[in-house]
Amino acid sequence: MPFEPKRVMFEQDALSYPLGRKLFDEFKDRDVEIAMLKSHNKVSGIPGKTPAQAFGEGKNTLVVGIRRTLKFESCKPSAHYQLPLVTGCSGMCTYCYLNTQLGKKPYIRVYVNVDEILEQCSKYIQEREPDITFFEGAATSDPIPVEPYTGSLRRTIEFFGQQPLGRFRFVTKFTDVDGLLGAEHNGHTTIRFSINADSVIQKYEHRTARLAERVAAAKKVMDSGYPIGFIIAPVMLFDNWKAEYEEALQELQRQLASHSSKEIHFEVISHRFTARAKQNINEVFPENDLPMNEEERKYKYGQFGYGKYVYHKEQLADMEEFFRKRLTEIFPNAVIDYVI
C-alpha cells in the first residue's frame, strides 16, 4: 500500500534534480493538489483547524525538497549516524515516537539530492576507517511508504553494497519492499520489521500493514538474502497478552519456516510513555483508549529530565521470560539483542 498523498508540495530547487523532476512528472497528472513552496524553511498551506485535523492533513502531505544540511545527526546506540532520506511517515500510530517531534502538521518530506547525501556518507565512513560505520535510515521516518515513488532506499542499499566499511539499517511497519528485492546489498543492509500482536496493530497502528502482511514482506526480503530483524514493540501487557503475542510468534513461525535456522535479530520493547507524549496523544487522538494510567505504572526517572511510566518489575520479568523462551524455541539461532 504505497502512500497516496492528498497534496504534494515542491521546493522550487528540487525540480533541478532528476528525482525532483521525476516526482513532479509522476504527480502532476494525478488527482492530487500540487503546490510550489516559496521558501525551504516554511511549509505553508496545509489546512487543519483542530489538532486532529492538522495532524491528519499533515499526514496526507508529501513535501519534495533538498536536504540542505549535510551534517548528519548521531544515532546512538543503534548506529553512528542518522541517514536522512525521508522525514515523517504516512502511518498514524497512536503511540508513534515521532508524534512529539514533527510539529502539529507532520508532513512527509523526501530529499531529492540523494547523490550528495550518499557522498556525505562516504566522508563519514572514511573518517572512521578502519572501523565500520553504521547508518540508520529510519531515525525520523518510516522510509518504506514513499519508496515506490523515489527508489532512494534501493540506491542507498546498492551504495552500501559497495562499501566494505559502511553498513545501513532501517525499520518499517510497511510492506512496499518489492523495489528492494534483487538489489546488490552484499549483506550490508539490515531490514528490520516492527511488529506487534495483530489486535494491537488493528487498534493503534492506523494506516500501516497488518501483521501477516509485514511477515510476508519480511519473508520476501529474507528470500532476497537481506539480513533481517524484528522489533516487537510496544509490547502491551493487557489481560490475555501472552495468548495474543503467542499468536503473533506463530505467524512468524508459519511464514518463516524455511528460514528458521537463520540468524534473526529480535528487540523487544515494553510499552512506556512520558507525560508529554500522553498529552500529545490525547490531543490528536481524543478518543484513544491507549492504556496510559500512571497509577498502574512505575515512574522511571529519565536521563534528560523526561521520566517515563513503565510497567512494574515483576510484569517486565514475566514478559522477558516469555519472549526469550518462545523466540529461542521457534528460532534456534535467534539473537535477542535486548528485552526492555
Ligand code: SF4
Ligand atoms: S509506522 Fe512508525 S513512524 Fe509511522 S506512524 Fe507508525 S510508529 Fe510512527
